Amino acid sequence: xxxxxxxxxxxxxxxxxxxxxxxxxxxxxxxxxxxxxxxxxxxxxxxxxxxxxxxxxxxxxxxxxxxxxxxxxxxxxxxxxxxxxxxxxxxxxxxxxxxxxxxxxxxxxxxxx
Amino acid sequence: xxxxxxxxxxxxxxxxxxxxxxxxxxxxxxxxxxxxxxxxxxxxxxxxxxxxxxxxxxxxxxxxxxxxxxxxxxxxxxxxxxxxxxxxxxxxxxxxxxxxxxxxxxxxxxxx
Numbered sequence: 001x002x003x004x005x006x007x008x009x010x011x012x013x014x015x016x017x018x019x020x021x022x023x024x025x026x027x028x029x030x031x032x033x034x035x036x037x038x039x040x041x042x043x044x045x046x047x048x049x050x051x052x053x054x055x056x057x058x059x060x061x062x063x064x065x066x067x068x069x070x071x072x073x074x075x076x077x078x079x080x081x082x083x084x085x086x087x088x089x090x091x092x093x094x095x096x097x098x099x100x101x102x103x104x105x106x107x108x109x110x111x112x113x
Numbered sequence: 114x115x116x117x118x119x120x121x122x123x124x125x126x127x128x129x130x131x132x133x134x135x136x137x138x139x140x141x142x143x144x145x146x147x148x149x150x151x152x153x154x155x156x157x158x159x160x161x162x163x164x165x166x167x168x169x170x171x172x173x174x175x176x177x178x179x180x181x182x183x184x185x186x187x188x189x190x191x192x193x194x195x196x197x198x199x200x201x202x203x204x205x206x207x208x209x210x211x212x213x214x215x216x217x218x219x220x221x222x223x224x225x
Contacts, residue, residue: 044206103157106153106154
């Protein structure tokens with residue numbers, strides 16, 4: 001079956017540091033890939049997505065590139081802010097079941113001033 | 114556009130009691146999902162509706178959980194009787210196609 005593996009957290013960075021959160025997946029066919037963010041006390045929000053190999057999703061300074069050869073979708077940001085502190089979830093949708101998604105277990109990011 | 118509405122926001126019940134959660138998806142979104150998120154884990158799908166029909170309920174513990182989607186719009190998820198291990202956040206999401214979900218704020222259930 002489909003699965004998503006994220007790097008274990010928590011991750012603690014200083015403001016303006018470079019961020020990478022690793023995500024690898026196992027899926028049949030050609031899934032769409034997503035990053036969701038969950039701020040404290042809130043629901044999950046779609047951060048970015050990529051629907052085919054070599055696509056780059058981007059939003060709010062975050063980027064992730066769909067790498068089919070390494071089955072990866074790592075999240076990056078060049079300079080994090082305190083307001084980026086949240087839990088980040090990688091997810092995939094295999095497109096065969098009307099968009100049903102499988103999620104990773106999340107990575108908690110804390111950014112210190 | 115209005116988001117996905119869920120209620121209640123919090124609920125505390127004793128084990129063996131029953132509880133119900135309500136969700137109103139984004140207007141026009143045909144697909145509705147209920148996910149269970151246990152602390153420290155990612156969301157796990159419980160049930161998926163397409164309009165008012167069930168697409169996938171393979172992970173729903175049917176001996177205690179039930180769900181319905183009225184007229185292809187609102188949905189209710191029920192647990193009866195609740196167990197301690199049901200303590201979690203119950204998330205409702207809706208989508209249009211395969212472009213990602215819009216989640217509600219969730220209901221945090223504590224079973225004591």
